Every structure is written in structure tokens, then in C-alpha cells.
Amino acid sequence: MKKMFLMACAGRGVIPSSMAAPVSDTELPISEQLRILSETGLWDFVDRIPVDDKQLDEYLAASEKYGLPILSGSWTYVLGQDEHVMASNLERAYRVGSKYHNLMIWSKHADGHYVTDQEVADSYLRVYDQAKKYGIKVSYEGHVDMWSEDFRRVNKVAEIVRKRGIPFHFCMDYSHCIFKIGNEEEHAVSQMRGDAEAIRRLDPFNPDSFADDWLNQNMVTWAQVRPAAPNGPRNWWAFETGPWDGLGYDRPGRGIQYPFSKPNPGEWHTEAWHAHALACTRELVKKVIDHYLSVSDSSMEIMTIDNINLPSYGTGWRYNMFADSCLVGKFVRELYAERAAVFEAKRKAHSEKAFVDQYRP
Incomplete structure (x- = not known):
């Protein structure tokens, strides 16, 4: 059977929250996070970029102690302002041993205009060259508040990049479509x-969804999986400034995250939890796995489970968010084993038929 891609829990999700300690910006010490990750036996690596040299040393020490490499990290960037941050993050990612760096490019340029497809593609080409000398694979992500929130633009940018003879590596977090x-x-x-x-193509149950398109182009290097529900309920326990074009008023967090199992009374801001609401998330994971198994040269290399502690996600929630991430991780591994067995059985049946057919009169 084909070996499974590597899987990690997002660094912002290593929060064993509870009624007494809701999800917040306060995170566990780095060594404690890696200890918890290691003890589950679920995760292959750590997904987080150190913010400074002190954190870098802490991550390196904890990584060695618990045997979990720091293979990936993500960051948000404003074009025309954060190019130096891109360079320093890549250098720090290299020093901590990362092999993947995901960039989320804000919808607006530093001078206030909305970034164009050409500007996004040019930034990708620059950072691609910078990362190449470190042996780091960069990806650009489909994400709210970023250039790619209009998901139709992804193919346009990818085409510009490919015309320069450079592969476009995409990080697919489909929760941003599902919700x-x-x-x-x-x-x-x-x-x-x-x-x-x-709008129809947002739905992963359609065979020509945005997810199918991106997977079929074999440009998805990194899949981020966050449990999400169609028209997900707003997070009334956390507020943020929005909308994305900067009108400046506060709103409840956008509903981009949904509990993977039913919260207990008082652990979530609404009692209206439905198991069927997660069908799109489950279908998306199945499509990612099936494409990975069916394509011999699949670009897909890593997956992260992305429950996180921000207002549009899990801030204020009182269920155990890390335990919820572990449930998602177990689901992915179990589904992978099931689908891999199906693909292996089909492969053997095909091989046996071909063997018999060559002797058929």
C-alpha cells in the first residue's frame, strides 16, 4: 500500500481547553505542547514557525526531546510591506528544520489597493526563489481575507506562475469554501x-468543485483540514473587526470552524450541533485521500488538522479543542486505511485479470 502523507496538528490548536479554561490566545509552553502531541501517537511532525530566536531554541530542544520535527509553518503577509518578514521567516524556518512554508497574502497592498493577480504571482515567484536555496517548498493558500477569497482567482495566478516554468504549489484549506x-x-x-x-462549485459533493479542480491539476502540496459546516454559525463568544475591506466595525467571528463531535451543554455558543453538517468536511477528506492514492506522482505531501484559537474559529469555546483535533486526526487515519485497502484490492484484481488475459485463447 502507498505510504500515507505526513500529518500534524496546527500549532494554534494544541490547546486542551475546558469550561474552566476556554480557548484563548494563551498557549501552553512549547515543551508542553510537544509533549502532548507526542503522547497521542497521532502526529508525524509539528506545524509552527518560531516567531523569534528564543522560540527557535525552545522548539529545537523540545523537538529533539520528543522526536517530533518542526516541518511546516504558515504566516500572513502584506505585499509592499512584509517582504523582509518573508525573508526572515524563511531563514528561521530553515534553522528550525522546516521543509514547508505556507504564505497567506492579504487582499490589500500596503498602499491600500487590492492586489492584482500579477502582483500575487510575482510575489510567489520571488519567494519561490528565496525558499529554494533553503530547500523549503512554499505554497500559497486559499483563505478568507486574502487575495484568494475569490476562489476563481487561484487558477489565474497559478497559470501566470506556470508560464514562467515554475510549479504552483497550493495549500488547500477547504473549510474556507465549505462555511x-x-x-x-x-x-x-x-x-x-x-x-x-x-457558488455551486463551493460544494465538494459536486464532481467539478473547486477542490476537484485543484486536486486534478495536481498542485495541492499541503491540505489543511478544519471541520466546517455549510453556513456555519457565527462565533458569538469572540468578536473581530471586519469585513475584509476594512469598514472598521466589530462583528462576531465568522463560522469557519465546527466541532467534530457534539459539545456538552455550555461548551459551545449554540445548542444546534448536527452531525450531518460535517458531511462536506468528510467528503473533502475522502477526495484528498482518493486523489493521493490514485495519482502515482501526487504533489500532496502533508496534511495539517487546523482547529485554531482565533475569533472566526475557536476563540471562547469551552470544549477540549485539542481532543477535537485528535478526533479529526483519527478519522483521517482510519479513512486512509479504508480507502488504501480498496485501492489495493482494485490493483490486485486488475493485475490478476491482466495475468489471466495474456493466456486466454
């Missing part, structure tokens, strides 16, 4: 209101 299903306000934020075809 918009059935939400007209979110369709408008994505600039897709009125485009019925694009």
Missing part, C-alpha cells in the same frame, strides 16, 4: 454573488 455554502453574505465577500456556477 460559505448557503451564506449569501459570504458569497458577496468572495465577489461571487450572482455567479451561480462559482
